[in-house]
Amino acid sequence: MSKSSIRKQAIIVTLPALIYFFIFVLYPIFDNVIISFESFNFAEVATFVGIKNYIILVETPHLDQLVDNTIIYTLAVPVIDVLLAIPLATLIKRLNKPYLIPLILLPSFIPQVTSANIWLLMMNPSYGIPYYIGHQNIFLSAWSVVLVDVWSSLPLATLIIYSGLKSVPPSIEEATSMDGIRGTRKLINIELPYIKSNILSAFVLMLMYGSFTFDPIYVLNSYSSPFGINDLSYFAYQNYYGQDIGLAAVIIIIVSVLSSLFTVVFVYFTLRKTKVRTSRMWKSGMKYLPNKEIPKVLVYVGMALFIIFLIGPVVFLGLDSIKPLSEIIRIPPMFYPKHLTLSNYKVAINTGIPYFTSSIIASLVASAIVVLIGLPAAYVAARYKLGGLKFIGFVLFIYSLPTIIFLIPMHNIIASLGQLNEISGLIISYPVFILPLSIWMMYNFYQNFPKHVEEAANMDGMNLFRTLRKIIVPLSYDGMFVTFLYAFILAWGALIFPLALTYSPFNLSIYYPNGAQTITILIGGAIGHEAVGYGMLAASSILSIIPSIILVIIVRNRVDKLWRTGGNVN
DSSP states (O other), X not given: OOHXXXXXXXXXXHHHHHHHHIIIIIHHHHHHHHHTTEEEOTTOOEEEOTTXXXXXXXXXXXXXXXXXXXXXXXXXXXXXXXXXXXXHHHHHHHHOOTTHHHHHXXXXXXXXXXXXXXXXXXXXXXTSGGGGGTOOOGGGSTHHHHHHHHHHHHHHHHHHHHHHHHTSOHHHHHHHHHTTOOHHHHIIIXXXXXXXXXXXXXXXXXXXXXXXXXXXXXXXGGGXXXXXXXXXXXXXXXXXXXXXXXXXXXXXXXXXXXXXXXXXHHHHHHHOOOOOOHHHHHHTOOTTSOOSOOOHHHHHHHHHHHXXXXXXXXXXXXXXXXXXXXXXXXXXXXXXXXXXXXXXXXXXXXXXXXXXXXXXXXXXXXXXXXXXXXXXXXXXXXXXXTTHHHHHHHHHHHHHSOGGGGHHHHHHHHHHTTOTTXXXXXXXXXXXXXXXXXXXXXXXXXXXXXXXXXXXXXXTTOOHHHIIIIIIHHHTHHHHHHHHHHHHHHHHTOOHHHHHHOOSOOOOOSSSOOXXXXXXXXXXXXXXXXXXXXXXXXXXXXXXXXHHHHHHHHTTTTHHHHTTTSSSOO
């Protein structure tokens, strides 16, 4: 088969992904610019107002507080993540226990709205740990959001760095051993320089994570002061719901520009290939660093502290979920239940069935769709270099954009299709943030796919369509399955699109379905200053974690390999 014929077929199988990106990604980005110069009345009729919205933003009260909080989230989260991830990844590698990776990964698979609720229940100034340390309300400070973000994102940063440490060639390990280089000296002088691309990728990815946080602010706002923890992204959401759509678009444009800067750096460090000159590293070593391994007892103590930080909040949530109301609101707080009850779960299940149903249907269908259209695009990009690194760079660019950027145009698109408050509207919108990740993961999967498989198919006269259907897909079940699970978890934890596109729970009707609010809306909306909902909130949060636990169990032996390319594409 000629190269031109293969290229035409490759373009055809990539078209579904490209068309989706054009309609639901590129169009919304440009549409935000137009909307930023318009003002809307209650009938949503637009009027051109020039730069009035930009002037209003500059004159907004508390703008300095919004900017300060944005800067705090942007800088503090990646710095703390990387500073903690390096020692944690080193401890995991040193202990070499197969259960450690899935254990520490659990927080990163938990929906962010659930993560925020975990910390809200645990650090409640009246009924939580702060009661014993001066009744301090930590949620008045922006650093409470940093705490939740670090707890959620540290496992991923650790995984990227750990994957880099595991990829250090055996030849370097043997050479350092022969030269008597070990312990801290080996880590600082040999390993960290070798995995600098992983470290930089982790830093930039966490930079974007902290810059565009939303769910923790949405949940913790009920316990904070006005503008106390809000950032620019959340301020855009507030203006959108306050019907000041033009001002919201202005803020989204500013966030988009910042995101683009971070994304360029992220794509650069993700796709670049670093040449490692080990001899130079050795010669520039720090002679005064300890040249011996940390005592095993200290390694176990350090690992235990990290596990308490990462898993302790989940245990606290589980204990709260089986307490009766009298023990939840008891003063002083009682951390261990005296009387066990499942009534909270009964209420959570009875209340949450419509929300769980919407989440399950939307997440399953959207995840299946992205694997279906993402697999061919990833395969031809990896095997036939269609679009080269520019295509994968474009995919990573989309993956790195905050979801808030698509809020206003996506609402308009879904409304024009008549799919507001419908599960189908969520299914249409979810691939915006799960399709790029799916293509990226499958691209890395196919980078190391055996070439003789497609060569044999070509010799048998198969075209690309038959090769994909008969050969590639059956041999890709492992990669497809793991990609599907990751996509499902992302869709399961979605909050911004359900908030923007739905307004009532699913009515559980087969013939006349209506409503599509998800479990994240149930959990995020259960917060209040009354303790009566805390037990149901804890139980609902535990139920929302179940898919995460299942995912961790299923991919426990594969997860570090999936992200082995954290610093560069193999």
